[in-house]
Amino acid sequence: MMIRLPQIFPLLFSLTLLGTGPAVAQSSATGQLTFHDQQSGGTPRKRMVFREGDPLYANLKLAAPIAASLAELAPDTPKDSLFLRGNFHFTFRVDGEVVYEEALNAGAGSRTFKEQATDFRMPLSSKLGEDFWSRFMWMRFYYRGGGLLALAEGQHELTLEVRPYRYADGKTGQLLARGSVLLDCVRPAVDERQLALSPPNYDEAFGPGRIPIDTTLVQNLKRRIHQGVFKDITGIAVVRDGQLLLEEYFNGAAASTLHDTRSVGKTFAGAALGIAIADGHIAGEDLTLGEVYDLRKFDNYHPAKEDISLRDLLTMSVPLQGSDNDFSSPGNEEYMYPTDDWVKFALDLPVDATKLERPRWDYFTAGVVVLGDVIHRSVPKGLEAYAEAKLFAPLGIKDYRWQYTPQRVANTAGGLQxxxxxxxxxxxxxxxGGSWKGESIIPAEWVDKSLAEQVALPRDTPGGGYGYLFWRQHYRVGEKIYPTAHCSGNGGNKVYVFPEQHTVIIVTARAYGRPYGHPQVDQLMENYLLPAVMKGH
Structure with a gap:
């Protein structure tokens, strides 16, 4: 699977130039790209032993600076603004196959660098922590773009291709340089006894699995986890047709471990809301904040706040200046946690005029905190007691642990264990469909709404849509497409529901804040778990 990823995070860096030269009219000559195993350069390497984290550098020599190539792509662009109109485009090939592509953003490289640099060193894999765009690009290729899987044990040819890229239309220019190196990739040894499938803990909920699975593929997955190819994974469970087919634990976790699933806990708030509506404690998801709070008592009052509905909170479509995807956003969750009243933090936020004009999805944890507060105010004995009586106890879930807001309300931002x-x-x-052992816990209509796409996601956001605190996604295995709805939490925590295949898959992990946390779960799903357990489906 080849991944294209524009570099969307501006990086401030300095880059040591090995040589500079004036811009020239023509940049048609192919440059030179060589690989090295040390920062200082030395003799280019044609073949290297490579372990994850080993030093790997590339030296790029160009016939002309990148600005000259951009001038050819955009001949009508004023010279003084060329450095803002494009940058380098890199293609990573492993054994001839394109694995990953990335176009650098405008922040990767200063104007002087783009107008003058013709000979420079690029750290790729390094233990020195250089603040260079190339090192961050390598991390995205290696951990998010499939590089770690592609560079499996054995010998592989890594090829890097460099072209100019124009932002206006995504056009790439002619090849500027190409280089290859043979990597003898080495992975840690694994005790073969660790690869045997563990006996599942059958109980009254899930019986023995009689459906055949591809045990070799599962063992290969376990090898990759023990080798650290898939990092910080703590648990995997697969239930199909009510049969527990797989239950595996890693990195010190066990059946009794309470996993901090971060934002997976948000979806439990959605379940509690559906139950509370069915019980008549809340009028429905069209209930507005103006019907619950006296919003004039909060900062930045705007009439539009009165009309924000619970549906808006459920679908992350809230017209406030709140975005967890933008660290500069006033409503980013990181600014909420130090405050002494998270609900006030959310309701104090200014209205976002652009969202009023054109409603859109924007991940907003503080909105789900408000949702939890509405439930807490509305149900008998508060949210925690209500969820225990109406959700956890009927499901037979006895071992769980809430985190709390400063007001000691069960925290629906996440962290439910x-x-x-x-x-x-x-x-x-x-x-x-919301039933358990023949009894309805959540109305089937609410389940259908929750799992269905309610809003579209932005183009730069992975996934196929968003329901009521559920993500929509499609996995491809060969020619087969597997649609799923899932809860998702930081670190790679997932609860997948595959209605068409009558299957539930759980993945827990501790890769909190790591760039590979979610992408590696997609990789293990498509390359290992789904092919192993969906035989015949």
């Missing part, structure tokens, strides 16, 4: 099979029960509840 459950063991692996407790998460599986929650997923199975949605697969069952």
């Amino acid at each position: 459950l063991n692996l099979l407790g998460l599986a029960r929650f997923g199975q509840l949605y697969l069952n």
